Amino acid sequence: MPRSAKEEAEEGAPAWILSYADLTQQLLCMFVLMFAMMKYDVTKAAVLRQAMETFGKGLPPAPIESENNALASTIFTEKIPELYTVGAKYPGPIEGMNLLVTRVHEGLKITTEGVSEFEEGSAELSDDFKAILDSMAEQFFRDYPNVIEIRGFTAANAEDSVNGDHSLLSYNRAKNAADYLINQKEKTKIDPKRIRVTACGNNDPLVFQLDLKQRHKNRRVEIIVSEELVRPSH
Structure with missing residues (x-):
């Protein structure tokens, strides 16, 4: 007597599927063991990470010129807890x-x-801010060949702009801070090739715009000591 379709369905999956599942499980175990036993190359991992971060942004690869530079960048990252809290x-x-x-x-x-x-x-940089830049250079900039990005900002009110152009004023602020560090090279020992300038306009305010007593905090520059490296000038 022929079996019904219901009886055939209750028999479960064919035997070859079970064999295939066993095979994939064994392959997975093999790859896990291979990964666990492999030698982790810090330098190559740093290069790969930087390439993955750059891909898709329309940017050229970061200027890692040698494996030693990639390793130095990784060391900088690892030393961050020693440099500051x-x-x-x-x-x-x-x-x-x-x-x-x-x-x-x-x-x-x-x-x-x-x-x-x-x-x-x-x-124009205030005298107090110039003193702060000197202190920043001594503590954070001088001993590492890392790229320094200087980002300029303005407050959102029309008076804190150049004829209504917040981007231009924010650029000028960042550029003046960069020029100060470069012109003080004997003191700061900063290679001009390390510095990049970014205009951020009136974006990312620190305080509410209507707080007149605190609004000056939005007129600022922020300095990023990047993990990216450049070759020092000789």
Whole structure:
């Protein structure tokens, strides 16, 4: 008597599927063992990570010129806990002024507290901020060949712009900070090739725009000490 379709369905999967499942499980175990026994190359991993981060952004590859540079970048990352404590405040050269250090995707972000960096509508660095830049250079910039990105910002009010152009004023602020560090090279020992300037306009405000007493905090630059490296000038 022929079996019904219901009886055939109750027999379960064919035997070859069970063999296939066993094979894939064995292959998975083999790959896990191979991964566990392989030698981890820190340098190649750093290059691969940087390439993956760059891919798809329309950017050229970061200027890693040798395996030693990639290794140095990795060492910089590993040394970060020795260099600073996340969220820590470092006393500035003037009482009441601090350097604030945070970990960001690119590396270290260094900002200021208790400092009026710029007057409204102006890109001229205040004397206090120049002293802060000297302190930053001594503590964070001088001993590493890392790229330094200087980002300029403005407040959102029309007075803190160049004829309504916030991007231009923010660029001028970042550029003036960069020029100061470069012109103080004997003191800061910063290679000009390390510095990049970015205009951020009135984006990413630190305080609410209507708080007139605190609005000066939005007139600022932020400095990123990147994990990316450049070859020092000779």
